[in-house]
Amino acid sequence: MEPEKQTLLNHHTEKHFTAGEVVRDIIIGVSDGLTVPFALAAGLSGANATSSIVLTAGIAEVAAGAISMGLGGYLAAKSESDHYAREMKREQDEIIAVPDTEAAEVAEILAQYGIEAHEYTPVVNALRRRPQAWLDFMMKFELGLEKPDPRRALHSAMTIAISYILGGLVPLAPYMFIPRAAEAVVFSVVVTLVALLVFGYAKGRFTDNKPFRSAFETALIGAIASAAAFGLAKAFHP
Amino acid sequence: MEPEKQTLLNHHTEKHFTAGEVVRDIIIGVSDGLTVPFALAAGLSGANATSSIVLTAGIAEVAAGAISMGLGGYLAAKSESDHYAREMKREQDEIIAVPDTEAAEVAEILAQYGIEAHEYTPVVNALRRRPQAWLDFMMKFELGLEKPDPRRALHSAMTIAISYILGGLVPLAPYMFIPRAAEAVVFSVVVTLVALLVFGYAKGRFTDNKPFRSAFETALIGAIASAAAFGLAKAFHP
Numbered sequence: 001m002e003p004e005k006q007t008l009l010n011h012h013t014e015k016h017f018t019a020g021e022v023v024r025d026i027i028i029g030v031s032d033g034l035t036v037p038f039a040l041a042a043g044l045s046g047a048n049a050t051s052s053i054v055l056t057a058g059i060a061e062v063a064a065g066a067i068s069m070g071l072g073g074y075l076a077a078k079s080e081s082d083h084y085a086r087e088m089k090r091e092q093d094e095i096i097a098v099p100d101t102e103a104a105e106v107a108e109i110l111a112q113y114g115i116e117a118h119e120y121t122p123v124v125n126a127l128r129r130r131p132q133a134w135l136d137f138m139m140k141f142e143l144g145l146e147k148p149d150p151r152r153a154l155h156s157a158m159t160i161a162i163s164y165i166l167g168g169l170v171p172l173a174p175y176m177f178i179p180r181a182a183e184a185v186v187f188s189v190v191v192t193l194v195a196l197l198v199f200g201y202a203k204g205r206f207t208d209n210k211p212f213r214s215a216f217e218t219a220l221i222g223a224i225a226s227a228a229a230f231g232l233a234k235a236f237h238p
Numbered sequence: 239m240e241p242e243k244q245t246l247l248n249h250h251t252e253k254h255f256t257a258g259e260v261v262r263d264i265i266i267g268v269s270d271g272l273t274v275p276f277a278l279a280a281g282l283s284g285a286n287a288t289s290s291i292v293l294t295a296g297i298a299e300v301a302a303g304a305i306s307m308g309l310g311g312y313l314a315a316k317s318e319s320d321h322y323a324r325e326m327k328r329e330q331d332e333i334i335a336v337p338d339t340e341a342a343e344v345a346e347i348l349a350q351y352g353i354e355a356h357e358y359t360p361v362v363n364a365l366r367r368r369p370q371a372w373l374d375f376m377m378k379f380e381l382g383l384e385k386p387d388p389r390r391a392l393h394s395a396m397t398i399a400i401s402y403i404l405g406g407l408v409p410l411a412p413y414m415f416i417p418r419a420a421e422a423v424v425f426s427v428v429v430t431l432v433a434l435l436v437f438g439y440a441k442g443r444f445t446d447n448k449p450f451r452s453a454f455e456t457a458l459i460g461a462i463a464s465a466a467a468f469g470l471a472k473a474f475h476p
Contacts, residue, residue, distance in 0.1 A: 032306050039302030040295065047294050056285050056475040057278065057295045060467035064277030067463040068270050075455055079447055086446070110361065113371040119360040126353045133351040141379065208324070209317055217313055225305040229298035237294040 021152060023206050025159035029069065030199055033167020035222045037062050038192040041171055043229030045185035047237040051175040054184070058175065062168035070161025077153035084145050091138045095131055102138065103128055109141050170195045189226075196222045259390060261444050263397035267307065268437055271405020273460045275300050276430045279409055281467030283423035285475040289413040292422070296413065300406035308399030315391035322383050329376045333369055340376065341366055347379050408433045427464075434460045 037058050044054045095102050103124050110120040127134040139145050174187035200218025204211030275296050282292045333340050341362050348358040365372040377383050412425035438456025442449030 031310050032303075035306040035310075036299065036302045039306075040299045043298035043302070044295055049291070049294075052475055053287070053291065056287075056471050057282055057299075059474055060281035060471045061274065061278045061295075061299055063466040063470050064274045064281070064463040065270075067466055068273040068277075068459060071459045071462065072269055072273075075459075079445055082447065083445070113365060113375050114368045115361055115364045119364045122357040123348065123353055123361055126357045127351060130352045137351050144382070144384070146382070207317055207321070209320060221306060221309045221313075224309065225302040228301040228305055232301050233294050233298045236297055237290055 021156065022159055025073075025156050026163045027203050027206070028073075029066075029160040029163025030167040031203075031218070032065065032069065033062070033164035034170060034192060034195055034199060035167075035225050036065065037168035038171035038188065038222060039226035039229040041175060041188055042185055042226040043231075043233035045181040045188075046230040047233040049181055051179045051181045051184050054181050055172060055175045058168070058172040062165055062172070065168070066161040066164040069164055070157040073160045074153050074157035077148070077156050081148045081153060084139075084148055087143055087145060088135065088139055091143070092135055095134055095138070099128065102134070105142055106134075106137065167195075167199075192222060193219060259394065260397055263311075263394050264401045265441050265444070266311075267304075267398040267401025268405040269441075269456070270303065270307065271300070271402035272408060272430060272433055272437060273405075273463050274303065275406035276409035276426065276460060277464035277467040279413060279419075279426055280423055280464040281469075281471035283419040283426075284468040285471040287419055289417045289419045289422050292419050293410060293413045296406070296410040300403055300410070303406070304399040304402040307402055308395040311398045312391050312395030315386070315394050319386045319391060322377075322386055325381055325383060326373065326377055329381070330373055333372055333376070337366065340372070343380055344372075344375065405433075405437075430460060431457060 040061055041054050041058045044057055049057075091102075106124045106127060107117070107120055110123065111117075127137055139147075171188045171192040174184040174191065175181065178184035178187065196219040197215045200215035201211045203209075203218065204214025207214075278299055279292045279296045282295055287295075329340075344362050344365060345355070345358055348361065349355075365375055377385070409426045409430040412422040412429065413419065416422035416425065434457040435453045438453035439449045441447075441456065442452025445452075
């Protein structure tokens with residue numbers, strides 16, 4: 001590339017935020033981990049269960065939820081990985097078997113941006129001369145697929161599962177120390193509300209959204225979920 | 239585009255599978271809906287709870303889970319929508335303020351595929367003459383962002399929440415008819431196992447993965463989650 005263009009690129013920093021995979025997984029895990037065990041515990045407390053029953057249900061739910069999310073996330077990521085490999089093989093076969101059709105697809109992609117034949121043809125021909133680059137171009141610009149990291153599947157699963165467990169322990173902790181659930185629930189509500197607000201704020205900061213609004217929304221989801229759980233538990237077990 | 243190229247494109251159908259948003263949301267919702275309420279109910283049954291307690295906990299969990307996933311999904315989709323709008327505004331400002339830098343970025347994107355200056359320069363200039371197309375090009379090819387559908391957020395949330403509820407009712411149904419949880423759990427295990435296998439198979443067909451392996455994996459997650467819930471529930475409430 002011409003030195004002048006490279007200089008322009010070096011001097012100009014684009015400030016586009018891209019949330020990391022790890023942050024996203026932590027947010028997914030903690031979001032559900034704080035909310036569902038809290039609502040379940042609050043609901044059962046309202047139905048006059050003992051702290052012992054609440055803890056039993058809560059811990060069982062946290063374990064089941066963490067495994068479901070973690071293993072589920074792992075399998076989903078592995079499935080994306082397999083999907084990418086299969087699509088890449090298909091594109092590769094097509095580049096070899098029907099190169100004129102693939103070349104026409106490159107032309108069609110560029111033509112969508114108002115680029116005319118005499119303008120895009122040199123680009124199409126350049127790609128035809130470099131099959132590996134051509135394949136990468138089709139994967140990204142025709143299929144919109146990014147090459148997934150093979151270790152990401154396991155890493156993602158562990159992050160989500162651990163985040164869910166840590167999230168879930170927050171609302172359940174009071175029940176470990178206070179045998180009367182009707183008492184423990186008060187502490188659970190306070191502790192979880194604070195956690196939801198703090199976590200919602202952090203989520204807003206990381207995703208470059210309005211953090212105070214995010215804090216409010218996160219706490220509101222917790223409140224709605226626990227109100228629903230409370231109401232239904234009372235209805236089923238007054 | 240030349241008629242010859244268009245003909246090639248019309249005759250050749252690329253068989254690339256792109257899972258619909260709705261299918262993905264149903265899979266997300268039912269996956270967790272089948273697994274977590276089942277494991278919670280089985281775990282509590284093992285800890286000698288009555289069907290009444292199991293149902294109370296199960297229904298409360300399904301409500302809380304559906305709300306958390308549904309509302310959480312809605313807010314996440316809205317957040318993506320806001321993010322796209324902000325990024326688009328930023329790109330637009332940069333195209334107006336520092337067009338030479340943005341043009342250099344287009345060059346850099348194409349240069350990654352071995353395309354040389356004399357080949358990509360007509361394309362860069364064509365984009366510079368059409369600011370709207372240039373903006374769309376940067377959004378897609380520099381940032382990799384697709385324009386989100388504004389109604390998708392609500393639709394996605396409803397789909398996930400309803401799927402979670404329908405999934406959760408399957409393992410809980412036996413407890414509605416059989417008062418002894420130790421009896422109900424047997425039916426719950428059988429019914430849920432069948433549902434997990436069937437759903438796992440369907441998931442595999444939709445995502446173009448090996449359906450029998452998907453059925454096995456889905457059932458296995460359910461088994462592991464319920465074993466963990468069972469073990470922990472017995473430990474906390476023998």
